[in-house]
């Protein structure tokens with residue numbers, strides 16, 4: 001039985017969508033049916049579809065036998081981790097996708113990713129099945145579905161408290177939530193003036209004057225956090241939810257060559273040096289679709 005379980009674990013691990021997120025393009029431009037909603041049905045165990053494997057294995061065999069007296073109680077045995085999948089849009093243009101994806105990475109959750117091209121009408125219908133807001137990112141974790149980036153961050157902080165997505169100190173945590181909220185609900189001038197475009201490089205770009213106020217406020221937020229918590233990330237030594245929220249701003253500043261103070265420049269360098277950022281940007285650069293005119297923020 002132990003061997004069988006080990007074999008199943010190996011096969012499931014090897015044959016899941018992880019292979020797909022390693023493909024060129026960095027994500028799974030694959031059929032939806034291979035992922036999230038139906039992944040339990042369509043994953044394969046050898047050449048036997050999972051559905052068949054489950055059907056042919058009587059349910060009762062999955063139930064652990066009654067523990068003997070003195071044995072470890074069943075609640076102490078860790079449950080198999082729930083499968084997680086994050087639905088994303090373009091890695092080049094979708095700043096919210098980057099934020100959500102970074103949070104899942106920082107949380108250390110094992111996850112698959114599914115990329116929905118923003119202009120694919122069929123994909124948009126399918127996205128509704130996964131994300132009631134029809135927006136990305138959306139995290140599906142076992143039976144739990146979380147859409148909206150802030151909610152994803154809060155959820156991850158709850159299930160992975162040791163990952164440090166939120167600071168442990170209550171005052172710092174409140175501060176972190178406040179600046180995450182500010183990013184989530186504000187800076188619309190900056191967002192429309194400087195859309196995220198990781199493949200782009202626009203030296204001498206004329207920044208719309210109304211975005212200047214947003215740039216000033218954002219760099220003031222950074223300066224305050226870096227001075228208060230010691231850097232190199234906003235709340236200290238490790239990146240947290242706030243760094244994920246502001247990471248697409250960093251890329252925008254670099255894409256459009258926004259002139260910054262030395263503290264902000266250093267912070268941008270730290271964000272860009274994160275292995276997770278390097279991974280995302282490499283995948284974005286492999287994406288083939290280009291959106292010529294961006295009249296909205298993705």
Ligand SMILES: N[C@@H](CCC(=O)N[C@@H](CS)C(=O)NCC(=O)O)C(=O)O
Pocket residue numbers: 089093094095096097118134135136137147148149150184297298
């Ligand atoms: N408040 C939402 C914003 C999400 C959002 O606007 N997502 C964009 C992509 S970055 C989107 O899905 N736009 C619709 C589309 O691409 O069709 C959140 O925090 O997740």
